[in-house]
Amino acid sequence: MLGKAVYKVPNGKLLKLSLELEENKIKSIRVMGDFFMHPEAGIELIEAALVGQEIDEKLVGLIDNTARENGIEMFGLDSKAVFEAIKIAVGNAK
Amino acid sequence: MTEFRLLETGFLDGFTNMAIDEAVMLGHKLEDAPTVRFYGWKPHAVSIGYFQGIGEEVDLPRAKELGADVVRRITGGGAVFHERELTYSFVCSEASKLVSKNIMESYEKICGAIVKGLDELGVEASFAPLNDIIVSGRKISGSAQTRRNGNVLQHGTLLLEVSVDKMFSLLKVPNEKMKGKIVQDVKQRVTSLEQETGREYSFLDVAEAMRKGFEKAFDAKVILGELSSEEKKLAKKIREKFASREWNFRR
Numbered sequence: 001m002l003g004k005a006v007y008k009v010p011n012g013k014l015l016k017l018s019l020e021l022e023e024n025k026i027k028s029i030r031v032m033g034d035f036f037m038h039p040e041a042g043i044e045l046i047e048a049a050l051v052g053q054e055i056d057e058k059l060v061g062l063i064d065n066t067a068r069e070n071g072i073e074m075f076g077l078d079s080k081a082v083f084e085a086i087k088i089a090v091g092n093a094k
Numbered sequence: 095m096t097e098f099r100l101l102e103t104g105f106l107d108g109f110t111n112m113a114i115d116e117a118v119m120l121g122h123k124l125e126d127a128p129t130v131r132f133y134g135w136k137p138h139a140v141s142i143g144y145f146q147g148i149g150e151e152v153d154l155p156r157a158k159e160l161g162a163d164v165v166r167r168i169t170g171g172g173a174v175f176h177e178r179e180l181t182y183s184f185v186c187s188e189a190s191k192l193v194s195k196n197i198m199e200s201y202e203k204i205c206g207a208i209v210k211g212l213d214e215l216g217v218e219a220s221f222a223p224l225n226d227i228i229v230s231g232r233k234i235s236g237s238a239q240t241r242r243n244g245n246v247l248q249h250g251t252l253l254l255e256v257s258v259d260k261m262f263s264l265l266k267v268p269n270e271k272m273k274g275k276i277v278q279d280v281k282q283r284v285t286s287l288e289q290e291t292g293r294e295y296s297f298l299d300v301a302e303a304m305r306k307g308f309e310k311a312f313d314a315k316v317i318l319g320e321l322s323s324e325e326k327k328l329a330k331k332i333r334e335k336f337a338s339r340e341w342n343f344r345r
Contacts (some may be wrong), residue, residue, distance in 0.1 A: 032345055075224055
């Protein structure tokens, strides 16, 4: 199943997310938008960490840990916003 | 007084413009003079942020029809239609302490040069976090920053004139049904030098004002220089990436 979401991060940027679900797990995911992340390549690490995961509140901590471990800073985006967008995309998935 | 190198590279295609910014950043050494560059775009172009989906943001058939380059930046932020604007870039070493390690603070410092440049033109502007400059509450300039190899690159636009309708003939909106309202909102939120002053400006006059803005903001002498042969060589190589489908369609 494929799902998309457009989510305005509160006090942040516009997040556009698309994902592929397989047996309720994330098979692939793209986190897109006009936010900032330093270093930029951090986005691939976060996306890779989300692959294989079930849709659960724990994803917020997973994103935060990935960011902390890799020294990733986000502006106009945070882990909660990514999770919100994931939930919307899952709701839209077909 | 610190000396900065000024590059005036004129109007170039989008791939070359992005390649020069990256080459200057990658080639920069602590002992080199920091670089200020002013440039324009020919043909007009759309640049998208590092994290944006090209298909999500740009009406690609329309861009082709209008002869606009579409290029993905190495910096985050949003899609920009580059037409009547002055684009600036600034490169320095993180170790030079010219800008803070703190990204928010460094945006403010570098954008401060543009604010001071606008002041030279009699336009009262202010920095609006994270990455905008506003005049009478409306955005006139947006910037984006990245850091690689211990160097800082910040580039951004300063709108000389803006056609929001043309911009949205190329840029997509998240909800096509709401397009009319979104375009109206953007018209309310965006302004340009010409809109603010009722005057027409030449690119070079604005560039000179911004050069002075950098001198004031950094207490530096900004002196005209040129790209080194190494930088030119590197830019030529990097241009291939920016012109490639692999890079532009990676998201």
